[in-house]
Amino acid sequence: MSHEEHARSPAVVRVERPTDPVGAITDHDAVSRTHAYPVVRIGAPLFGHAVDLGDGRWQVHALLDHTPQDARNTLAHRLRERLLDTTDPALAAEVTAVAQLLDREKIDEVVVAGQIHRVIRADTFARFGPDGPEPPRPTDPDPRDFTDHDSFCDEEVIADPAAATGVGTAMLKVDLLTAHYPRALVPADVYADSVAAVRSHPHAAVLPARYAAAEHVDGAWQPISHAVATPQEARDELAFTFRHIEPRHRPLTPDQNAAYQQAADHLDRNRIDEITALGRRFRITRVETLLRFSPNGPEGPRPSDHDPDPPPEAAANTS
Incomplete structure (x- = not known):
């Protein structure tokens, strides 16, 4: 991660020490991990949409998409779902018109019933220490049934x-606020937009952590799965890879296939965050997500963001 040429942020980070025992332990764990994994590296962005609740608070929805157009399509779909819940003809007509507009044009902000809906962009980060990327923390929620876990994909997550x-989250926020892509590793326009965002969106909210599998290859750690809501979900996805993806990806001898099946079984039985299969080293890693804010709300897509697909109606007209 590069911090060169960044402007001093005028953001104020408010700190409040937890008063309950569980919160105090969680905060202590976060501070300890900050020291153990001091290097922060920026990853690929995520896109979704958010609704303005007023007073600087935004409700985050569906922060899962990898391109701005995917997020616009998701927003249009979610707006159409409102048609099932309303008997108001005027609202139905407004929702239909806005959804149709999103189908035709690359628009990142719409208003429905006086409420702003915005396509948003979030930065993802991972902490690194001498032994590699940060694994899940002992205090991270880790239910066996990850469908019961509230993540930032759910409707109840408010970004403020x-x-x-x-203290731990405040320290993380300070680290991330001035972070941008290293000049040498990205195209010039991506770098310029990354630096500009530090200045134009100097405030931020840290969203709930996500988790992904990574593999150690040629001395470096490479992500091999998308980020999910809980460590157990990431383990389940890695086990699925061992059972079903690896046998299709490359020819395996019976012994090699048995080794991957054994590794998957081991992940099923044990809440482990690192495993080796056929000499390959894998780790469940912790992914931080930062939503940048300006005085006008959360950051939208940047000009340099990869956004190759047209809106669905425009695509249909050119096919």
Whole structure:
């Protein structure tokens, strides 16, 4: 991660020490991990949409998409779902018109019933230490049934850059606020937009952590799965890879196939965060997500973001 040429952020980070025992332990764990994994590296962005709740608070929805157009399509779909819940003809007509507009044009902000809906962009980060990327923390929620876990994909997650946080999250926010892509590793326009975002969106909210599998290859760690809501979900996805993807990806001898099946079984039985299969080293890693804010709300897509697909109606007209 590069911090060169960045402007001093005017953001104020509010800190509030937890008063309950569980919160205090979680905060202590976060501070300890900050020291154990001091290097922060920026990853690929995620896109979704958010609704303005007023007073600087935004409700985050479906932060899962990999391109801005995917997020626009998701927003149009979610707006159409409202048609099932309303008997108001005027609202139905407004929702239909806005959804049709999103089908035709690359628009990143719409208003429905006086409420702003915005396509948003979030940065992802991973902490690194001498032994590699940060694994899940002992205090991270890790239910066996990850469908019961509230993540930032759910509708109840509110992003408020002015809200007070614990010491650990505040330290993380300070690290991430001025982070941008290294000049040498990305195209010039991506680098320029990354630096500009530090200045134009100097406030931020840290969203709930995500988790992904990574493999150690040629001295470096490479992500091999998308980020999911819980460590157990990431383990399940890695086990699925061992059982079903590897046998299709390359020819395996019976012994090699048995080794991958054994590794998958081991992941099923044990809440482990690192495993070796056929000499390949894998780790479940922790992914941080930062939503940048300006005084006008959360950051939208950048000009340099990869956005190759046209809106669905425009695509249909050119086919």
